[in-house]
Amino acid sequence: MRIVLILIVMFFFTLLQPIVVVATHEGSHSNKSGESKVERDLPKYFVPPPPFSEGIFPCSDCHADMEVNPTRRKLEMFHTNIELKNHAEDQRWCLDCHNPDNRDVLRLASGKLISFEESYYLCGQCHGTIFRDWKAGVHGKRTGEWNGKKVYRLCVHCHNPHQPRFKPLVPKPPPVKPIDIR
Amino acid sequence: MFDLIRNFFTALKALVKGSRTYYIWVGFLSFLAILGGGAYIVQLNKGLIVTAMRDQVSWGLYISNFTFLVGVAAAAVLLVVPAYIYNFKPIKEIVLFGEILAVTAIVMCIMFIIVDMGHPERVWHLLPIFGTMNFPRSLLAWDVIVLNSYLCLNIFIVFYVLYKISHNEEYSMTLVRPLVILSIPMAVSIHTVTAFLYNGLPSRPFWNASILAPRFIASAFCSGPALMLIIFQIIRKISRVEIDNKAIFKIAELIAYAMGLNLFLFGAEAFKEFYSGTVHVAPIKYMYFGLHGHVRLVPWMWTALACNVTAFLLFLSPKKREDFFFLNLACVLVITGVYIEKGMGLVVPGFVPGTLGEIYEYSPTDLEIMVTVGIWAVGALFYTLMLKMAVPIYVGDLRFSTSKNEKQ
Amino acid sequence: MNEKKDKLTKERRVSRRSMLKGMAAGAAAIAIPNTSDASIWDAFFQKHFREMNSSEVSAVIERLEREYSEKYKLPIEVKATKAIPGVKFGYGLDLSRCIGCRRCVYACVGENNQSRNPQIHWITVLTFKEGEKWVDLEEANKYYNPSKVPEPGHFYMPVQCQQCENPPCVKVCPTKATWKEDDGIVVIDYNWCIGCRYCMAACPYGARHFNWAEPGIPKEEINKSTHYLGNRPRYKGVVEKCTFCIQRTRHQPGRYTACVEICPVGARKFGNLLDPDSEIRYCIENKRVFRLKDDLNTNPKFFYFFAT
Numbered sequence: 068m069r070i071v072l073i074l075i076v077m078f079f080f081t082l083l084q085p086i087v088v089v090a091t092h093e094g095s096h097s098n099k100s101g102e103s104k105v106e107r108d109l110p111k112y113f114v115p116p117p118p119f120s121e122g123i124f125p126c127s128d129c130h131a132d133m134e135v136n137p138t139r140r141k142l143e144m145f146h147t148n149i150e151l152k153n154h155a156e157d158q159r160w161c162l163d164c165h166n167p168d169n170r171d172v173l174r175l176a177s178g179k180l181i182s183f184e185e186s187y188y189l190c191g192q193c194h195g196t197i198f199r200d201w202k203a204g205v206h207g208k209r210t211g212e213w214n215g216k217k218v219y220r221l222c223v224h225c226h227n228p229h230q231p232r233f234k235p236l237v238p239k240p241p242p243v244k245p246i247d248i249r
Numbered sequence: 250m251f252d253l254i255r256n257f258f259t260a261l262k263a264l265v266k267g268s269r270t271y272y273i274w275v276g277f278l279s280f281l282a283i284l285g286g287g288a289y290i291v292q293l294n295k296g297l298i299v300t301a302m303r304d305q306v307s308w309g310l311y312i313s314n315f316t317f318l319v320g321v322a323a324a325a326v327l328l329v330v331p332a333y334i335y336n337f338k339p340i341k342e343i344v345l346f347g348e349i350l351a352v353t354a355i356v357m358c359i360m361f362i363i364v365d366m367g368h369p370e371r372v373w374h375l376l377p378i379f380g381t382m383n384f385p386r387s388l389l390a391w392d393v394i395v396l397n398s399y400l401c402l403n404i405f406i407v408f409y410v411l412y413k414i415s416h417n418e419e420y421s422m423t424l425v426r427p428l429v430i431l432s433i434p435m436a437v438s439i440h441t442v443t444a445f446l447y448n449g450l451p452s453r454p455f456w457n458a459s460i461l462a463p464r465f466i467a468s469a470f471c472s473g474p475a476l477m478l479i480i481f482q483i484i485r486k487i488s489r490v491e492i493d494n495k496a497i498f499k500i501a502e503l504i505a506y507a508m509g510l511n512l513f514l515f516g517a518e519a520f521k522e523f524y525s526g527t528v529h530v531a532p533i534k535y536m537y538f539g540l541h542g543h544v545r546l547v548p549w550m551w552t553a554l555a556c557n558v559t560a561f562l563l564f565l566s567p568k569k570r571e572d573f574f575f576l577n578l579a580c581v582l583v584i585t586g587v588y589i590e591k592g593m594g595l596v597v598p599g600f601v602p603g604t605l606g607e608i609y610e611y612s613p614t615d616l617e618i619m620v621t622v623g624i625w626a627v628g629a630l631f632y633t634l635m636l637k638m639a640v641p642i643y644v645g646d647l648r649f650s651t652s653k654n655e656k657q
Numbered sequence: 658m659n660e661k662k663d664k665l666t667k668e669r670r671v672s673r674r675s676m677l678k679g680m681a682a683g684a685a686a687i688a689i690p691n692t693s694d695a696s697i698w699d700a701f702f703q704k705h706f707r708e709m710n711s712s713e714v715s716a717v718i719e720r721l722e723r724e725y726s727e728k729y730k731l732p733i734e735v736k737a738t739k740a741i742p743g744v745k746f747g748y749g750l751d752l753s754r755c756i757g758c759r760r761c762v763y764a765c766v767g768e769n770n771q772s773r774n775p776q777i778h779w780i781t782v783l784t785f786k787e788g789e790k791w792v793d794l795e796e797a798n799k800y801y802n803p804s805k806v807p808e809p810g811h812f813y814m815p816v817q818c819q820q821c822e823n824p825p826c827v828k829v830c831p832t833k834a835t836w837k838e839d840d841g842i843v844v845i846d847y848n849w850c851i852g853c854r855y856c857m858a859a860c861p862y863g864a865r866h867f868n869w870a871e872p873g874i875p876k877e878e879i880n881k882s883t884h885y886l887g888n889r890p891r892y893k894g895v896v897e898k899c900t901f902c903i904q905r906t907r908h909q910p911g912r913y914t915a916c917v918e919i920c921p922v923g924a925r926k927f928g929n930l931l932d933p934d935s936e937i938r939y940c941i942e943n944k945r946v947f948r949l950k951d952d953l954n955t956n957p958k959f960f961y962f963f964a965t
Contacts, residue, residue, distance in 0.1 A: 107939075200964060204936040205749075205944070208923035213935075214744075215910020225923070233922060235805035239759035242799060243776045245303035245609045248869070296893040297852075298775060298870035307857040307867060367852015367867065367894025370701065374832040374851055381705050381833045381849075389831035389855050451953045452825060452861035531795060541795075605781060605816060605863040606794030 107202040117183045126170030135167045152230040190222045256649045278630040285623010288616045300617045305609035306600040310617050311365040313592030318354045319443045324473015325351035326436030333429050339496035348403050349635045355400040357628040388446045395439045415642045415649045440465050453599045455532035464514045470507035472587035474500045475580040489644045505564035532598035545610045549589050556586030706846040737885045738907040740840035746901050747937040749926035753963040757806045757813030761916035768915035769888040772872030779899040780817045818864035818899035819957030826856035844886035852894040861950045865898045
């Protein structure tokens with residue numbers, strides 16, 4: 068009786084074998100036999116909240132009762148300090164990212180609405196490779212524990228979304244020359 | 250026991266009694282030594298910050314002198330070779346003074362290493378058994394071993410021979426000959442290992458040239474004997490030791506060959522560097538032409554080259570080298586040339602430009618020079634006192650008594 | 658068999674050491690006054706770090722903590738945390754991001770108790786003019802001081818200990834006072850280093866620094882959390898170097914190094930080379946990396962890369 072059972076199991080196993088082989092083969096292709104994947108899962112840790120200017124959020128405080136004006140124009144009453152610069156300003160405008168109907172959220176190109184805490188999805192629409200590097204922990208500043216709780220930052224913690232180029236910094240003093248070390 | 254005490258006083262008397270010149274000389278050296286010692290105490294208290302060495306050029310005058318003196322020590326062998334292998338009589342008789350010079354040079358080498366150390370009191374960490382000597386991986390460990398073995402070997406030969414002579418006994422050639430012959434490969438090895446010390450550092454392309462060890466040997470065989478020629482003439486003048494002119498001229502001839510080889514090897518190195526013109530040309534360019542406007546070594550290096558070439562030409566002509574004026578001039582030129590070339594001219598360019606391209610123009614501080622002069626004074630004092638004992642024994646003026654020879 | 662032999666040599670060494678100790682103590686009793694202070698002799702006869710058993714290590718650490726607290730009037734903790742099994746540290750530096758602001762240099766100085774005067778910096782930031790050849794590093798400048806960085810037309814390359822797998826400094830050390838730990842960090846026993854500086858001549862990266870004088874650190878700037886092999890206060894006359902912040906990183910979980918943490922542009926990456934999911938592995942596998950002076954076969958675990 069037991070022999071029959073074993074034979075049946077073996078038969079099924081033989082049938083399955085080509086499939087199993089293909090699967091592991093494919094697996095090793097995409098995953099280099101267990102090595103790291105190119106595409107990483109989303110990070111678990113952030114530094115909340117997003118770095119809003121003082122008193123600006125929630126946007127609905129002002130925008131809730133305002134009518135949406137979808138015309139592309141230069142803002143003259145409010146937000147005059149915001150200038151799109153070095154960020155494809157010819158192609159885009161406020162409402163390409165800010166959701167017109169509810170200003171407290173952002174809107175992806177697909178129409179999907181996301182919170183400001185998830186703004187990386189918005190940036191990731193264009194900056195796919197950077198988004199990928201960021202998820203892996205390679206783009207952007209990382210603090211915390213290398214083998215524990217890693218603290219991530221949102222894109223906007225380092226890059227002003229309207230003028231994303233990194234601002235030059237004052238360098239720390241140069242080292243003392245050997246001749247001056249006494 | 251009684252003999253021992255009496256002999257001690259005999260020896261002491263031999264050291265203490267001397268001419269006015271002797272007292273002045275010893276006094277002068279002691280003064281310099283004390284000055285150097287004082288400078289060293291300052292260095293011990295404040296740290297090596299009192300030197301001009303920094304992270305960019307982390308070795309300087311001390312290690313330069315060390316390298317030069319290893320060469321002097323090794324060169325004692327140049328006397329031993331003809332004396333014992335070819336049985337060239339005139340040289341054989343003066344080998345002893347060469348070996349005393351080797352002992353002195355090694356003692357000075359050790360002093361230069363000690364003063365260069367950040368923690369001299371930890372020197373025992375270097376020792377096998379007591380410490381953790383990194384043998385055989387570290388060339389510095391090799392250097393410790395060969396230098397100390399060479400020192401022991403020479404001390405033994407010198408003291409054994411002097412002891413026997415001073416007790417009116419024949420020294421055993423069956424004992425001395427193998428030791429003397431052993432000292433030949435030992436001498437070559439101390440200098441080869443010292444060259445390898447630098448040679449084995451791929452981070453410093455200037456040193457990482459396989460021509461370095463042969464160049465070390467060649468230049469050592471110029472400077473060491475040149476120093477000895479001068480010393481021999483002094484010994485001959487102030488004591489009854491007879492040194493045959495033949496020996497002196499023979500040594501001069503050997504210096505000519507060694508200097509010829511040294512210049513050839515230098516030429517080979519210069520050709521390779523300048524003709525290929527890779528990034529590794531920077532150090533040698535720094536030495537002879539300056540780098541990015543930094544020219545501190547340039548006059549020194551050309552002086553050294555001029556000294557070496559002139560000395561070579563002088564030594565090459567039998568007429569000139571047998572004229573004592575030119576002979577001594579050539580000796581001084583060789584010593585100067587090699588001291589620059591193998592001292593600062595070897596150590597500093599290894600660090601310039603630095604591994605990250607930085608150029609720091611090292612030039613020793615007064616305190617560093619004082620310590621260096623102090624060590625040279627101690628060396629000269631040591632050699633003087635050794636000779637003060639050895640010369641009378643050698644010429645038969647000083648004899649120690651034993652119960653045995655008293656009975657006779 | 659080997660173990661027995663090892664033990665034998667060790668015992669012999671110990672007994673000879675005690676003999677030496679007796680001799681030296683005798684000589685010193687005459688030569689040096691104030692020998693009543695036993696800790697000087699404990700320091701003098703302290704064994705090589707790797708030859709001590711755990712109780713000897715804790716005795717030494719206790720003594721060091723006492724000495725430091727007397728010297729700096731602060732409670733300073735000295736750890737001797739061992740390497741985490743299965744970890745080999747690697748470092749990545751994104752040259753396309755670095756702006757040469759030197760924040761890392763000074764974060765390192767503070768974290769690792771480097772001497773302020775005379776100044777010791779474990780990190781050197783080099784700048785090159787764009788378009789200039791930089792293989793010989795001769796065109797590099799580490800003393801740049803513009804009002805703002807990055808300067809147009811320049812790029813920057815920080816250099817620190819590359820934690821070579823095949824470290825020339827370890828090879829040349831005559832006393833084995835520097836060695837590579839199991840997690841790949843090259844460390845120094847500051848109580849064993851004789852200060853010969855052979856390692857500084859051997860290092861191709863200018864990563865080793867010498868305490869030319871007694872290190873000077875303002876008391877209020879001392880980092881009190883230290884490691885024996887890392888950032889504990891050093892002595893005059895010994896060599897020191899970057900240890901990947903051994904006092905931070907050797908924990909489970911362990912913090913990032915100070916330079917990673919401070920870098921405003923996130924150019925610095927750190928992690929376990931043996932962990933396929935680490936940032937450093939991602940860099941090596943997905944970016945074009947290079948190592949400084951790879952031709953010297955030092956096999957550094959410090960990878961420069963260009964993320965874009």
